[in-house]
Amino acid sequence: MTIERINPGSLAPPGGHHSHAVVAGGLVFISGQLPITPSGEKLNQSPFEDQARQVLANVQAALEAAGSNVAQLVQVRVYVTDMDQWPVFNRIYQPWAGAAPPARAVVPVPLLHHGFAIEVEAVAALQSLPKQ
Template identity: 70%
Template sequence: MNNSIRQISPVDMAPPGGHYSHATIANGLVFVSGQLPITPSGERLHQASFEAQTRQTLANAQSALEAAGSSVAQLVQVRVYITNIDNWPVFNQLYMAWAGQSMPARAVVPVPELHHGFALEVEAVAATK
């Protein structure tokens, strides 16, 4: 394995559901895998409100960033997959509160469905501190 690439498995997150890492550090950047609304105990929040799913998904992204030695303030790019574009205004408000002064490049991609019936998925790239 290349010593300049490190996989991160935060202890405060459920283990990945497949063959991937929650985050990978390479060349001064943290790549956060697509995060879903899954609690640290592994509960899938697919039946929860869109707001609850969003809060958990953003919390998971933040946990992965922090475990990799980064933070929301260090975000460079965020990609959001959302199954109902009508939820866009709610997402944007929750995202603004979460991101604070950080304004990374961002894309919001409407998709027909996500794994386990989730309403959104978030992936990100950030600089290390």
């Protein structure tokens, strides 16, 4: 099986020892995305809504760089530090995920790296060959 690691220029370089996306077996695995802008600005002091939008934009950028898209999502895992933000996230997520939402889990966690309020990881079907 061929495994391809994807780190698109449309995202800040990974802050740890990981790739933003890995393509294997016809699937795209998106590493946990944090609210970090493409220029590397950490939005840990920004409102939850801004953090959620940035995280989803990062997931989408990683998917597209790997040859997939939001419509191909199979599963999404959302980690939040405040479950009271779940309705806010749903309001942002619903139009982003579209008419055929993937399987999803929302997991409360006590804290995330750099004090972020949200992290999202995902798995999608591969739509085409990765673009480097």
